[in-house]
Amino acid sequence: MSARHLITVFCTIAIAITGAALAQTDFWADPEGSLPAGDFGMELVWDRDLGSGYSNVSIAGGKAVTLFTSGEVDVVAAFDLESGDELWRYELGEKYAGHDGSDDGPLSTPAISGDRVHALGPFGQLVALDLDDGGLVWRRDLGEEDSTEPPYGYTTSPIAVGERVVVLTGGAGHAITAFDAATGEPEWTAGDDDASYQTPALFEAADRPVLIAPTDRFVQALDPETGERLWQFQHTEGERRERTAHMVPAGGDRMLLWLGNGSTMYRVDAEGAEELWSSNVFGNALAVPVSVGDHLYGYTGRFLTCASAESGEILWRSRPPAGRAISAVGGVLASVGNKGDLVLFAATPEEYRELTRLPVLDRGGYAFPSFTGGMFVVRNLERMAAVRVDSDLAPRLAVVDVSDRIKGSFGSWVESVEALAESERAAAVVEKFAEIEPAPLVEDNLAHFVWRGEAADVGVSGDIAPQGEELALYRVAGTDLFFRSVELDAKAQYTYGFTVDYGQPAPDPRNPYSVDMGFAVASELRMPEWPASPHLEAPAEDAARGELDSFPFHSEILDNTRELRVWRPAGYAGSEERYPVLIVNHGDNLLRGGLMRNTLDNLVGASVAPLIAVFVPRVEAAEYGGDKADGYNRFLVEELLPHIDKHYKTDGENRAILGPGSAGVAALYASFRHPDVFAQAAAQSYYPIPPAQDLLPEMIAAEGAKPKQVYVVWSNHDYDLGAGRRADDASREILAALRSAGVNAVEQVADYSPGWGGWRGQHDDILAALFPAEESPAE
16 A cells, blocks of 8 residues: 555554554664774665565574565565575465555564574464574464464464463453474463454563563463462553553563553553553554663654653654654664655754665665674565664765756746745735735645744645655744745545644644544645536535434344434425435545535535435445455345335335445445345445455456446556555456456546545536436536
């Protein structure tokens, strides 16, 4: 997934990626070697192609070991540390295919102990391999009887504790399992909770080793020899889960509980845990923080953050190095930035101080830099590289390029203001902004993002920034004006937000257009050639509007409950007419962020025939094209539609289903699984999700009934699916399959950025194609 869709990626895969993170001092580095004293630089030793995967790199015995996808299989492989040559590989089994925003491949990180490599594959393949040649020592395949499989596969990383290998397996009576390191036989099990993407940590408490195991709801302390529970506390409320919980040793008797929304510090021993402080520091990020001395370092959102281990107080934040993972070597921290630079910086509470950097990969990744013997090993989803630190090399630092700071006529005006005496500039800014239109200011393909107010730092992020970065705004000295000019596609639509003083992204206060994404509100930028969208505007106060019903609906088939919304057109109550039915996947999001109620109120009775729209939210990701796709279809056909037909005046012969992204996959899947039920379907930004990606082409090509119309929309700015694949490619492929099978396929090409704000722009065309009004209204 493209880094410019960082918010989407974070919501869909962040909880899984963190399972690959470890108590780093135990797993990620050979203890030999250190960094030089004084200044130093770095040089690339080797780099090589690598398959997709989120696993970190473990180092021992001159070998770098990691997990990745190779063709159609997942593998554990070892590489020579000096040359990068592959030494051996072990095939775990079939490839774990990415879904709902994730990329292909394993997520767990191997543990090396002595001459053994212990690794856990995404389908539960727990193996012990010989470090020298990769020979299989033993293998156990975890299943329903001894574990719980998380939605993104087995992700926790095994840890070696003496003569045992400990794995968070999850489940009643076996939340944690210790296996004999020599044979793979279970030695003890403990705990009653599901485990998702956490990894346990070994902690010394009063000279006694204690195994700290966070699971979805609890933190448990165990005797690593026997599995006896020493203490336990719940880190969530009620039945709520926190799949990302990790414990980070923080010096002395302190242990940091890192969660998706922040951190809590505890003082722990063999008797219990005492909370010291709790805050949102290190929240909304992918990187497990690290501890150096009395301070903690990690990411809070996009920003590198230093916090006091004693109090949790944030001491400083920094936009660079803009990475997703962090590791520590003595008093030096390492992170790979979004553009693929390996960046080393000082572990100091005073300020962010960069030591040196080197371009290594073509883009960033999710693995932290591993270190041994003066060498770092880094990887992303496509490549792996080794970098040597050398005191004979000069350090390289980031170069801030401001050559493109001034652009367009607005830039010329900025130059004229900066030519004034500093005492005169504020008045010139006030005069200018009394005249200009609401922001952003747009000149053809040039957008000027402006913010005014008292602040030390302002940034802009969203679809307008490359690789998910945040762009720093420039301040006009002597004024409250910050600005950044960006060249964009004049035909396109984007979303963005401002971050003031390293806070949370917020909408542009000068922009009247916004997108409610559920977890945040972003501003919408409509470039000059982006098609007008009057269907999204609120109807006039005196206009007739439809009614929106709301009620909970329980599915016996899926064993879950969701809140349904049903829109009925104006005049429905007094009519004897029977209405066609539209099923809207991701219904809650398309009502909120997609403004679909406005669209229906504005268009039904004009360009769109009267209809009933049923807005169906998703409960689990697997319902949309995943392993619960058939269950979701049964829910629609056997439970939901009979209920709608019973309680509403429906035309059972005229139904359609639509959705964007994964919801579009679900729409196409339903229409080909039940063409007699859903005669029409529409999908935006289609992308492959297993197993639907394999089943859907077979269903399209098969003999028999087909939907009478399938409407597919893709964008020139669509999702980057990784490995050189994009959602527009996937959309064109599915269109080719539809046409080859003789299906009436309608193609629409747009220039949106994929998201609720972009997708809503085509709803007028989609609805008019699925349910055209019988005749156009008189002019």
